[in-house]
Amino acid sequence: MKLKKKIGKFMQRVVDHAMGNGLMQEETAASGEKYITPGISALIRRSGAEGCVLLKNDGVLPLKEGEEIAVFGRCQLDWFCVGYGSGGDVHAPYRVNLMEGLGNMGAKYNRPLAQAYRAWCGSEEHRADEGWWGHWPMNHPEMPLAAHMAESAAKTSDAALVVIGRAAGEDRENTLEKGSYYLTEEELAMLDAVTAAFRRTAVVLNIGSIMDMEWTERYGERLSAVLIAWQGGMESGNALADVLYGKVNPCGRLADTIARRYEDYPSSGHFGGREYNEYAEGIFVGYRHFDTCAKEAVLYPFGYGLSYTEFRLMPKSLKRSAHGAGGPEGAVTEMVVEVKNIGGCSGREVVMLWCHPPKGCIEKPAHVLTAFAKTRELAPGESQELTLKCDDKAISSYDERRHAFLLEPGEYRFAANDVEAGSFLLQETAVVEKCEAVCSPEVNLRQRILDNLPGEAAVKRDKAPILGDVASGKDTMDDFVAGLSDDELEALTRGHGMMNSPLGAPGNAGVLGGVIPGLREKGVLPVVCADGPAGLRLQKYCALVPCGTALACTWNCELVEELYRLVGAEMKHYGVDVLLAPGMNIHRNPLCGRNFEYFSEDPLLSGKMAAAVVRGVQSMGGACCPKHFACNNQETKRNICDSRLSERALREIYLRNFEICIRESSPHTVMTSYNKVNGVWSHYNYDLVTTVLRREWGYEGMVMTDWWMQKSGSPEFPKLKNNAYRVRAQVDVLMPGDMGHVAKKYKSDGSLLKTLGQPEGITRGELQRTARNVLELVLKIKYGEKGEKR
Template identity: 40%
Template sequence: MVLLKNEDRLLPLKRGAKVSLFGKGSVAYVKGGGGSGDVFCAYVHNVYDGFLQKQAEGKVTVNAGLAEFYNSYIEGEKAAGRPVMGINVRTEPLPPDGLIEDAARESEVAVITISRFSTEGTDRALDGDYYLSDEEKQLVAKVTAAFEKTVLVLNVGAVTDSEYFKDNERIQSVLLAWQAGMEGGMAIADILCGDAVPSGKLVDTFAKNFEDYPSSQGLFDDELAVRYHDDIYVGYRYFETVPGGKDRVNYPFGFGLSYTSFEISGLCMEETDGVISAKLKVTNTGVYRGKQVVQLYFSAPQGVLGKPKLQLAAFAKTKELMPMESEELYLKLKAEDMASYDDLGKIQKSAYILEKGDYSFYIGSSVRDTEKAYFVYTVEEDRVVKQLTERLAPNRLEKRMLADGSFEALPQRKAVYGYGRNKAIEVTCPIENPSFKDVGEKLSLEEFVAAFTTEELCEFMGGSPNVGVSNTLCFSGLERLGVASVPTADGPAGLRLDAHHGIPTTAWPCATLLACSWNEALVEQVGAAGAAELKENGLKVWLTPAINIHRTPLCGRNFEYFSEDPFVAGKMAAAKVKGIQSQGVACSVKHFAANNIELNRIKGDSVVSERALREIYLKGFEICVKEADPWTIMTSYNLINGIHTSESYDLITGILRGEWGFGGMVTTDWGIKNNPVNEVKAGNDMKMHVGYPEELMEAIEKGELSRADLEACALRILNVYKRLA
């Protein structure tokens, strides 16, 4: 959780403080988002529960009358068949003036909880979601008029308006609690009462107004296409670079307060064999225990290509430090990771280039709170660090943003799509009645696949019905050859089982909250614990993590995604994948790629430059693949530059497998109706949740598809199955 504001050191609350809890979110707490991110759990502890526990411990006194008011309201809404929380549910009951006045006489501190819910398939609204509803504005006004001391708790899944509280002297403290899962209310009370010290840092920029985000321009103008004119200038890359951008920020990327204070000292940086390393010391100089996040940014020369002023290159978090305790931290990055992609051939087309000049470094606790290091990395001449091939280039993007906020025109080109050819298996199966369990002992995987009939291969390319408690269907099996189907399960915030099974599972904090920990080891532990729960229920593939970028605050699935920054997203995803796969089960990294809005997500086209794709929207996936070796990846619903991701040879075979070395299997997202023949040719191994074997067989008979194409998919699928076995 992130402490955004703490004037007059109101937090932590003094022992014995008398507290009144306002807002329906204090009892109707939102543990997480909907859709694949929802979780059926045994209980949800709300904010009121947390404070009741603190009251039982003798730390605070809680006003019970307000809880009675809100519980009565909730019971009435439920009796009337109306939802209390949900998408487009913006009602906020106002306590009678007398109840507020009584609360102000009985209590010294007001805690207002503002809650939000969002879900997949729809995006957030501005009024009553990003911004406060009229009822919420009235609630805040009435409470702050009656109380001298007010704490605001934001129980939200994505960035919301912060303008109403940033400079409001009547709201002294603000805790960005996000959606913290089934124990969230207890964690909030722990922080507010001082039993835990906040150490979270923002992974998104909180702008003054929604219109300040460059993505806000024309966001919903065209249901069939979203044009990424902001290009590589997303989040802090925009606000810290474009003239006047800094003035449009309330809370910068990386920001977060603590109850204690820290000092960074002894910074020493050096470069050896292309690796830049930093060593420093962090000291807790305050009176509370606490943890600190250290962030390392680089500033590259603008050169010919143009670049953001600052880019995150590394981070590290201390252990919990006692007052006056210190810890040494070590950070490193590869010099080549500071290169920029030249998609237009300004220096050398389709290459990552370190442009000549001085590369400076800044270290601190946020993108704003940094000090410039004495160390400089100098590149004497433009250096090509990686020569690639043009992939996924746009044909309908007329302009893109530059570092000074102006736009450059882009050349118009014809879209060129193609597919490669797969080599047929040349061996035959050497034994009669082979079984999958024979692979590795009696026969090779290629020999085993040779035993499939072509019809069986066509059947194998699609999902199969649920088994056990699986509710998202299974990866296909083949009974004749002893290949069991592989049960899968959602989702990004915990194992999601249907309620009728009667098996509650753990609802973990949402992905954005996990990212705000800046703690890779912690996220890895979450992955391992969730995977253990998966195994306990006989499941083998967990459909998580999701690595899409917070391009706009209004995306309905931002709670599933980590950050506006691809480096943070990739690192957190890699940590979760490592944790999951350490338990012998698979994850499914999604949604590959550029699925950054829910409007018309099946037919919507993300029209984006190749540079922005590689540096922003694919970068997190690249980091995750190279560092964690996920066993499966799920393509997205949307198109990228005119072609569905599940049918994109450039994306799946060219970049994912060819450039990054991905060795696992690729699936579609569930229920997609795209061309199954093109998907197989693109390298998409399995169509979920059902396949189209008749269409594949027809394509074989017409010569549009080869058995070798199907064999290539089967080999990749079965390689993953062997790891799961």
């Protein structure tokens, strides 16, 4: 095993060198000050606590001060603060594990037992192995627990806390094996011993995505409490201690359905394909499937979560505006609900507005989430009124025959959580939004592209353009791009050539914009990108925030926005312009290795959370880059696998969250995905990027590839290959910048300009269109209104 690890790390260093020595964080140690953005630690701690989801509690929680607890499980020390890969490999200035959190809380815990775990976990033989890229641990092997150890601890301790941890990551799928999706024999033996010795046992799950939970039923009353703590970032231990001792009342709610068996998930038979996956379940993902036709398969439903107190919901009114008053999505339905704390301690409640649509010609789920809100902290007896709104798009169904979002006639009933809130009756079919057919062989894509080719900017001029003059209003963007040479236009369509570019902060993911001297002389400054959703992935000490799933389980957009506002402040401190986040692909299947980065099985919750991240970062002058657009729902062969799905599923599930994010937060950039969508790689997909993103949604920002792309020619225009094919689709920038994966290669493959000016070749108008998108990004984050450089 040790030899295999050494060989693997050696091979990884070879890959790192070829890619610019900036990809794998374990090979690029942090340096410099352990800077901590003022206020961010407190927000990470609060977010981690609010994301905790209490699944079961017979009264053992909150723990009482002064009573001794016995903590079992090595993750009490070897805590998973986040998953692995570009979405998690952050050099945090510190990490608080559970035992440190309990110590900071002043908790009383069984010292001999804690010492036994410290000695075992700290030994050379059993020290946690963090692995290497794509070979990270899914768990850390558990310390064998003899029955007498549990019995001895039970003599002095009032309750037991059992901690179980899991992780996955980029290029590292969860698997249907013990130690990943399922518990190991050692973990089961630990639960057997502890529940036999203790009358009160609470289980804490330190996980980034859903795992098998069937064992909670088998242990039944032997388990007093089950709490999912997720992966809470660098303040994990403190956040969890806050919840365990009632400093924070658990107010997290599940962002995914937990089924009894893996086989109950509708995608279970169509996940992990190496060439393609049929999205056979269509729109029936998560609760849309379970609540419609498989309620008996649900162990813990979407939106579920307990509290230490109790709330009563009283819907006050439900009204719908006249059709058409809600903008492009039609009318707006508004519910006012009063939430009252009728329990014995302070807490917060999540209110979800559900719509139960009528049956019709289009098959529909039993209900859909249309809006949500979270109360402030309410003291016992205190009330708060919340107003929740949804537009017609949120309750519509996509008709593939008419290529439109429709409301079919009938009664649309609404509920606040499980309390009926009212309804409205629609007499006839209403068209909410008319669309174009996309990602379908029925479409004449060639003609669609030709009909929408852009014209050329103004005639070239002699005066050298300066971008600052555009910022100050002395010049127009058209005049500026008209003054750029073909080589300069080409350079704007690619990054600097490798990761960890010398033009940016050490450890950066890549640089775009001013990638050649000629552009920099004209004021086009380099734009620096950094991973990722859980914090800045640099060769610097940066704040490590909770994983995406944990944040979604807070159901608190205001909190997430404030957290990422401070991430935006940290970006400014380190000279990072674009955060390659949020990751927001749908949790189609619980085995996806990057589910921890992403938010939810539901597109509304995912889109709202993503919009909060974007608003937070961009309020500080930086840019966000939502990813991966679209249908990147597995890590297995992600760069070649084809996601095959209906247009309805594409629009209602896998694009809907991106649409919400785009409309509500206007991100400056968007990243395409590696995979194909119905046979076309996303980085060449004209219908995704131009037809839907830009024309239907009105997106005016820049689009970049995920890091590198597949070489290919255009089926519609055989002369166009690689970068020319990409630019025609309006995917503006190839990142990190070259097609050869060779370090310090700053030139393109020549494919973009090869057909310039030829019949059906790339046009100067297309090059200038891409240049505008890139230059507008440079203006937004690098220049002030008066044209001065920031």
